[in-house]
Amino acid sequence: MPQRIGLLTRDTESWCSNQLLKSMVKKGIDPLCFSLPDLVARVTIKPYVTTKEGIDLLKELSAILVRPIGRGSLEEIIFRLDVLRGLERKGLIIINPPRAIEISADKHRSLTLMEEQGIKVPPTIATEDTEAAMRAFEELGGDVVIKPIFGSRGMGIGRVNDPETAWRIFHALSYTRHVLYIQKFIPHGTRDIRLFVIGDRVIAAMYREADSWKTNIDRGARPVPFEPSKELEDLAIKVAKTIGCKVAGVDVMESQEGYIVNEINSQPGFRGLQLVTKVNIADEIVDYILENIRR
Numbered sequence: 001m002p003q004r005i006g007l008l009t010r011d012t013e014s015w016c017s018n019q020l021l022k023s024m025v026k027k028g029i030d031p032l033c034f035s036l037p038d039l040v041a042r043v044t045i046k047p048y049v050t051t052k053e054g055i056d057l058l059k060e061l062s063a064i065l066v067r068p069i070g071r072g073s074l075e076e077i078i079f080r081l082d083v084l085r086g087l088e089r090k091g092l093i094i095i096n097p098p099r100a101i102e103i104s105a106d107k108h109r110s111l112t113l114m115e116e117q118g119i120k121v122p123p124t125i126a127t128e129d130t131e132a133a134m135r136a137f138e139e140l141g142g143d144v145v146i147k148p149i150f151g152s153r154g155m156g157i158g159r160v161n162d163p164e165t166a167w168r169i170f171h172a173l174s175y176t177r178h179v180l181y182i183q184k185f186i187p188h189g190t191r192d193i194r195l196f197v198i199g200d201r202v203i204a205a206m207y208r209e210a211d212s213w214k215t216n217i218d219r220g221a222r223p224v225p226f227e228p229s230k231e232l233e234d235l236a237i238k239v240a241k242t243i244g245c246k247v248a249g250v251d252v253m254e255s256q257e258g259y260i261v262n263e264i265n266s267q268p269g270f271r272g273l274q275l276v277t278k279v280n281i282a283d284e285i286v287d288y289i290l291e292n293i294r295r
């Protein structure tokens, strides 16, 4: 039975979207591409949610795969996630679940939940108060990473070990109404480990080798083949479960005190990882969705 799966993406031309679309077609699925800003949601009027062209999502689709939901104002992001939550309540399978997307986007919230489960994460202090932030800077050893609480792709992240610089940054960020999110700098050389989780399996992993401490592929880090131990796989699966992600990129730093989880990505790209693994990542994602539809 051919099933329609929605591919929620802002860029149907992107490499990852292309791989996923190819994989769906190969498996006899008729994909529907749409983007969140194009959705129309109705209350008391049917159909509940359509694309702007009028395609009824609840009627047409069995599942939606969510790729990066894109930037937006706070109200745009909340609205987009609300629409996804509504579709989920009405029975559509959404991967990742909107709740998991929401938690992953918020670095403070996701780290708090991980810590509650005994997962080792970097010591972190978040505040809106500039004086408290200066005390945090000292408390964290005077060598910190300051990052946006809703970050992405390594942008706007800086290592600061000079109090004057820290003071200026905190005041500037506070002036523009940002939460001050301050993390102890964790020495980890110039690489970290990315583990790609689908369901309750790690399907592939890699080292991300950079020229500096920032290991984002988007900032020029290189993928290097890596075979994770059972310990690391279990750690990544636990992180994904804690946050509620069915598909996740879990990033782990190798520090002197062992593995430290830096973050979880709920809409992970996989172009770099695909270069260093034999597993077809898009096929694995699509197979996982099909399994969930059948269940």
Ligand SMILES: Nc1ncnc2c1ncn2[C@@H]1O[C@H](COP(=O)(O)OP(=O)(O)O)[C@@H](O)[C@H]1O
Residues within 6 Å of the ligand: 122, 145, 147, 151, 152, 153, 154, 155, 157, 183, 184, 185, 186, 187, 188, 192, 213, 214, 215, 216, 251, 262, 263
């Ligand atoms: N506390 C830290 N100590 C050392 N390096 C860090 C720390 N936090 C982040 N980094 C480095 O910076 C990169 C980007 O930070 P991250 O928190 O993952 O933000 P983003 O969401 O933008 O990817 C990480 O992949 C890691 O290499």
Ligand SMILES: [Mg+2]
Residues within 6 Å of the ligand: 153, 154, 216, 251, 263
């Ligand atoms: Mg990251």
